[in-house]
Amino acid sequence: MIKMYSAFTEEADDAAAAISELEGALAGGGGLLAHSIGLVHCHQDFVTSGVLRAISEQFAFPVVGITTNSAANDAGYSAFGLGLQVLTSDDVRFEAGITGSVKGNPREALAPLVGRICGGGGEPAKFLLAYAPLIIGQSGDSIVKAITELSGGLPVFGSLPISDEADFADSAVLYEGEAYLEAAALIGFFGEIDPVFFTIDVKDENILKTDALITRAEDNILYCINGMPTAQYTESINLAAAGGLESLLSTPFVLDCPDGARLVRSCFSNGPCGSAVLGGDACTGAKVGFAVTEPKDIVETAAVAAERALLSKGGRGAVFMYSCAGRIWSLGMDDMAEIEKVRSLLLGQMPFFLAYSGGELYPQLAGDGAVINTMQNHSLVVCVL
Numbered sequence: 001m002i003k004m005y006s007a008f009t010e011e012a013d014d015a016a017a018a019i020s021e022l023e024g025a026l027a028g029g030g031g032l033l034a035h036s037i038g039l040v041h042c043h044q045d046f047v048t049s050g051v052l053r054a055i056s057e058q059f060a061f062p063v064v065g066i067t068t069n070s071a072a073n074d075a076g077y078s079a080f081g082l083g084l085q086v087l088t089s090d091d092v093r094f095e096a097g098i099t100g101s102v103k104g105n106p107r108e109a110l111a112p113l114v115g116r117i118c119g120g121g122g123e124p125a126k127f128l129l130a131y132a133p134l135i136i137g138q139s140g141d142s143i144v145k146a147i148t149e150l151s152g153g154l155p156v157f158g159s160l161p162i163s164d165e166a167d168f169a170d171s172a173v174l175y176e177g178e179a180y181l182e183a184a185a186l187i188g189f190f191g192e193i194d195p196v197f198f199t200i201d202v203k204d205e206n207i208l209k210t211d212a213l214i215t216r217a218e219d220n221i222l223y224c225i226n227g228m229p230t231a232q233y234t235e236s237i238n239l240a241a242a243g244g245l246e247s248l249l250s251t252p253f254v255l256d257c258p259d260g261a262r263l264v265r266s267c268f269s270n271g272p273c274g275s276a277v278l279g280g281d282a283c284t285g286a287k288v289g290f291a292v293t294e295p296k297d298i299v300e301t302a303a304v305a306a307e308r309a310l311l312s313k314g315g316r317g318a319v320f321m322y323s324c325a326g327r328i329w330s331l332g333m334d335d336m337a338e339i340e341k342v343r344s345l346l347l348g349q350m351p352f353f354l355a356y357s358g359g360e361l362y363p364q365l366a367g368d369g370a371v372i373n374t375m376q377n378h379s380l381v382v383c384v385l
Contacts, residue, residue, distance in 0.1 A: 002193065002385055004318035004351040005029030005086045008076030012045040015054035022055065022084055025075045029086070037094040037187060039129075039320075040065035041355035042082035044163045044170045047179045055084070056177030062096045064185050065174045066131050066161035066355070070328055072339040073353040079164070079335070085353050087318070092191040095125075098175040101182040103135055107146040110184060114150040117188040125151075125188035127195055127363070127383075129320075130158035132184045134171040134358040139220040140375045141281035143184060144361055148373045155363035156373040157197060157383045159322040162358035171358055195385040196312040199362050200305045201264040201378055202291040207254050209289045210237070214255065217282035221271050222253070225288060229274025239290055245270045250293070250330060252378040253278065255286040260366045264291075266326055266377040279359065279377040293378070295334060298327050302338045305380050306345035309352070312384040319352035320383040322360050327378065350384075 007025035011018035038059055044067045046052040056063040063084070071083040087094065095117050102109040118125055128151060132143040140160050147156050161171040172179035189195075212233065216224040225233040234240040240247050248267040253276075255263040263286070266279035302323070309319045323338060331337050339354055346352045362381040364372045 001315060002087050002089045002092050002317050003030065003033065005088070006073040006075045006351060006353065007084045008073055008081055010078050010081045012043065012051055012080065013049050015051045018051050018082070019055055019058055023058070026086060033088045033090045035093045036061045036086060036088040037096060038063035039085040039087065039353070040082065040174055041068045041071040041353065043067065043069070043080045044172070045080065046082050047172060047174070052082070052174065053177030062176055064096055064131065064187060066159055067163050067170065067172045067174065067179070068355045068357070069162050069164040069325060070335070070339065071353070071355040072343060074347060074351055077336065077339050077343065083353055083355065089191070092189060092193050095188040095190065097186055098180065099184045102133065102143055102184050103138060103182045106143045107150065110143070110146050111150055113186055114147060117186060118151045118154065123190055125154055125190050126193050127155040127157060127189055129187040129189065130156050130184065130361055131173045132158070132160050132359070132361065133173050133180065133182050134160045134162065134168055135182060136168070139281050140359045141220070144373050144375050147186070153371055155197065155371050156361055157320070157363060157381065158361040159355065159357040160359035162325045162356055168358065193385055195383055196316070197363050198308060198382050199376060200301045200380045201376065202252055202254060202293060203297055203301065206293060206297060207289045207291045212288050214282055214284055214286045214288055217284045220278045220281050221275050222278055222282040223273065223275040230276040231270065231274040245276050250326065252291045252293070254289040254291055255283055257283040257286045259372060261364050261372045261374055263374060264376050264378045280375045293330050295331050295337065298330055299337050299341050302341045302380060303345060305382050306342045309346065309382055309384050310349055313350060316384050317351065318385055319346060319350050321352065321354040321380060322357040323354060323380045324360055324376070324378045325356045325358060327380065328356050
């Protein structure tokens with residue numbers, strides 16, 4: 001079993017104060033067991049000030065994570081804070097590492113690290129916790145696919161980073177106090193562990209269901225629906241004005257793929273020839289619908305996720321949650337509503353964290369039981385372990 005101890009600080013400019021606050025919170029959790037690792041989610045100011053590096057240097061085990069525009073755990077929550085979770089266990093082992101740049105050729109960059117974690121010939125990992133970089137113009141699915149192929153199909157759970165800057169340029173993967181804009185970090189979990197994965201995305205009643213099929217897509221460029229350019233099709237059903245695909249940023253595309261996977265995609269912008277640039281890969285042959293979400297939908301689905309996590313507790317000891325940054329943007333002025341709902345249900349019941357994400361990595365199960373690792377948008381992904 002894994003124990004998880006949590007700490008939180010907003011001291012982004014004072015390393016000594018931040019370390020004191022974190023150590024004080026962790027001291028109340030209990031001692032470390034045979035194997036430990038730290039997970040961190042923080043505002044980018046902790047990186048630029050050097051406070052994250054100072055915090056990471058306090059521990060004898062790796063501290064791995066992402067930048068985020070809001071985070072929460074048992075110890076606190078904030079849009080400008082740092083949440084630290086220490087996982088420790090006698091019967092679960094952790095092995096972590098960081099790649100070189102995955103831009104352009106993720107498989108080549110990932111192969112040495114995945115080989116080290118998964119190719120030792122001993123006990124296989126149960127799953128991989130993955131933090132992939134947010135690289136504008138490169139779909140995160142290429143990284144997920146490479147990890148899946150190189151690992152022999154292990155479940156992959158995790159997140160891309162996000163920041164509160166308009167261009168997301170300082171969204172970073174964090175490893176041992178350093179920020180990486182193009183590298184991926186992986187943590188293999190080995191031993192006596194039985195993780196439960198699930199996702200909550202959009203309510204079925206909020207989906208405008210159509211008989212439409214994606215007839216042409218390449219990576220994250222959705223060219224044609226029902227043989228029509230995407231811009232023309234969405235205009236034909238009165239979903240977007242002519243050429244105005246940017247207006248669909250808060251209208252998730254819901255794709256039901258031929259292999260059984262359900263993908264939820266954000267539309268970031270217009271692409272070439274009336275196409276749409278999505279937040280992840282599209283799927284030729286998928287049925288496509290469109291969803292409209294309101295703030296109450298975000299809060300209600302978060303409650304469903306937290307309640308389901310509690311039902312999955314059994315002998316498990318922690319809840320990991322990554323929520324799409326699009327969900328917090330949909331909340332408007334009440335941007336802490338999802339976090340506050342989750343805390344109201346999980347605080348004192350199970351150790352947990354929730355961090356906002358630039359892309360949610362989640363292992364779905366196909367009808368034949370095979371693992372389909374996907375990157376989602378507009379989703380809340382959960383791991384109970």
